[in-house]
Every structure is written in C-alpha cells, then in structure tokens.
Amino acid sequence: MGSNSRRNLVGMDRRELEQLAAERGQPAYRGRQIYTAIYARGARSFDELTDLPGSFREALAQHYIIAYPEIKGRIASRDGSLRYLLSLEDGARVETVYMPEDNRATLCLSSQAGCAVDCRFCFTALLGLERNLTPGEMAGQALAVIADQHPKSRLNVVLMGMGEPLLNLKAVMKAVRLLADPRGMGISLRRITVSTAGIVPKIAEFGREAVRPKLAISLNASTEEQRTALMPINRKYSLQQLLKACRAYPLRPRERLTFEYVMMEGINDSDDDAARVADLLCGIRAKVNLIPYNGGPALPYRPPSLDRVLAFQKVLSDKEIPAFIRISRGQDIMAACGQLRLASSAEPNRQTLPTTPQQCVATPECQ
Numbered sequence: 001m002g003s004n005s006r007r008n009l010v011g012m013d014r015r016e017l018e019q020l021a022a023e024r025g026q027p028a029y030r031g032r033q034i035y036t037a038i039y040a041r042g043a044r045s046f047d048e049l050t051d052l053p054g055s056f057r058e059a060l061a062q063h064y065i066i067a068y069p070e071i072k073g074r075i076a077s078r079d080g081s082l083r084y085l086l087s088l089e090d091g092a093r094v095e096t097v098y099m100p101e102d103n104r105a106t107l108c109l110s111s112q113a114g115c116a117v118d119c120r121f122c123f124t125a126l127l128g129l130e131r132n133l134t135p136g137e138m139a140g141q142a143l144a145v146i147a148d149q150h151p152k153s154r155l156n157v158v159l160m161g162m163g164e165p166l167l168n169l170k171a172v173m174k175a176v177r178l179l180a181d182p183r184g185m186g187i188s189l190r191r192i193t194v195s196t197a198g199i200v201p202k203i204a205e206f207g208r209e210a211v212r213p214k215l216a217i218s219l220n221a222s223t224e225e226q227r228t229a230l231m232p233i234n235r236k237y238s239l240q241q242l243l244k245a246c247r248a249y250p251l252r253p254r255e256r257l258t259f260e261y262v263m264m265e266g267i268n269d270s271d272d273d274a275a276r277v278a279d280l281l282c283g284i285r286a287k288v289n290l291i292p293y294n295g296g297p298a299l300p301y302r303p304p305s306l307d308r309v310l311a312f313q314k315v316l317s318d319k320e321i322p323a324f325i326r327i328s329r330g331q332d333i334m335a336a337c338g339q340l341r342l343a344s345s346a347e348p349n350r351q352t353l354p355t356t357p358q359q360c361v362a363t364p365e366c367q
C-alpha cells in the first residue's frame, strides 16, 4: 500500500487515536501512547513506537503514516531567523518562519495556502486562496521545524503566516488544541497568538472558544479611508464594526488585545494618525505593536525614521496606550509573508505589486 492511500496520523487528537486503537481491537490507552509518541516525542516512524506491541505497529504501518510537511527550502537570515518553504501532501506550498532569540524562539505558522483577503501590502495576497490548511498541516509545520531545529528554549507560536486564520477557524482551533496540550506538544496557550485582518463575525466566535489563545488585530490605519486603501476587507467589515467587536471581546483578567500597526512613511505614521489610533482604542484594554515597514527598494513605500516611530509611540503612551516598537526579523531573506512562496510559483494573480510586505515580528506575547 503506497503512502498516498495511507492516512496521516498527524492532526488526529487523543480521542481520535483512542478510537483508532479501539477499532483495531486495542485498548484506548494504546491510542494515547501513539498520541504522546507523535506530539510529545516527535516520533516519525512506527518503529519508534516501541511501547506498542509489534503486531499493532505493523498493522498501523500498513494503513497509516506519520508525515510532516516536507521542507523544500530553508533560507537563513543574518539575524538568525529561518524562513522555510514547506510542501504539503497535495503539492501546495506554504511558508513557516522560525525566529530564535536568547531565551525563546518563535514559530510563525501559516493557516491557509495563499489567502483571499487581498491586503494591498501583502505578497501572499498575490497568490489568491488555494485552500485551507488542515489541523495536521498546521501542527505539522511546527513539528517539522522543531525536528529540524531542536529548539532548547521556550517556544512561542504565532499564526501570522500565510492566510487569514479566522477564515479557517475550526481547523485553526483544533491545531491550537494540539499545540497547547500539555500531554502533547505542550506549548502554553499564553504563548500562542492568532492574528486577524479583522473578520468581525469570527472575532466573536473566537471569543467563545473554551480553549483560546491570544488574539492580535492587524490595524495598520487610523481612518476608514486609509484602512480601506490598505486592506479592502475594511469595505466588508469597517473599522467601526471591527472596534465594536473588539470592545465586546471577552478579555480574561490581565489580558489585552494586541493591535499590529505597520508604519509606512508618509502613509500612516503622523502624530495625527497616532492620536486617532489612541482615540479608536479608547475603552479597549489594548496594546499596540509598532512595526516599521520593511520593504525592498523596488517597492514605493519606505519605513519611517526612528524619530518618527518614537514620536508616534510617545503620542500613544501619553494617552496611556502601551506601545512597543517591533523590528521585523529576517529582513535580508524576503521577510514578507508569501514572498518565498511567490518566488517559487509561476505567476502571481495580481499584476500590481503590493505596497509593502506583511512583516514577521516577535510580538509582546512572544516574550
């Protein structure tokens, strides 16, 4: 039986693996053993499941595989971050970024192959949406990079790679449960962040999840007009509707909503913009990540000066909005989400280049 006709166990949760064991005449705890081997120990072949009876291992190997997305490319940055191009079972390709620091490492995972949201500053938008990723493909990105890097330090996960996570919410939440299960991958929920361009109805749905990571909102503008120009999704879910959803969001004690704000010189970086952002966030327990734009020379936008970023930060701080300056990682390795994937594909689906790439950053939650 070829690997194509065998089912991948990566993506199955404990209950599903218990059921699988039971269907094969094994006690439920055998399923839990498989779960621990795959997610906690990183087993990649049934030979490594030595706590299972040999006959069961053989039966499993006939019908199932333990497969991660395949690493097709790996580009290292001078700052130590690594951008992976991963191939999925059907040939779809996604990017995953690994950002090690002194006492922690951050993984930026993709939730979709391509994206339908069409933010004007994002290279992934040029691909259009190919398809949603499965929970196994999201957890598998993490497992593949962990197997490649063997991180010793604390691991954070951000779903800020390719795709809009809230448009693939059910699969994203199952992946989050796999990532966060202390009996499996064991990444604390406090160290997992899901980022959205502002899919308003899904924000409320996300807020009702029992097992819920942190939420970040990609804001990037201080007026409706400005946001619509950068993020056409704003026509469907306006800034006003987005902030209403944020105000209604059920924050836990001491939790804050993170607002990501990519600063572009002369576009959205004035003191007036900062004052408007402060007004918009009034009444929301929020913090703001200021991300100076990191674009290539071919693109028409530039990062603001450090003085401008500091001035913007001061306006927010004076209005008691915590604001942190976040420098993009991997600036020398096509740091923008989707660029590597785009470079590996034949034709983008939009002729116009975007104004500025999406940035991979280590957010406050990642610290």
Ligand code: SF4
Binding pocket: 114, 115, 116, 117, 118, 119, 122, 123, 124, 125, 161, 162, 163, 164, 197, 337, 358
């Ligand atoms: S920034 Fe995110 S939501 Fe917007 S097009 Fe890119 S991947 Fe999609």
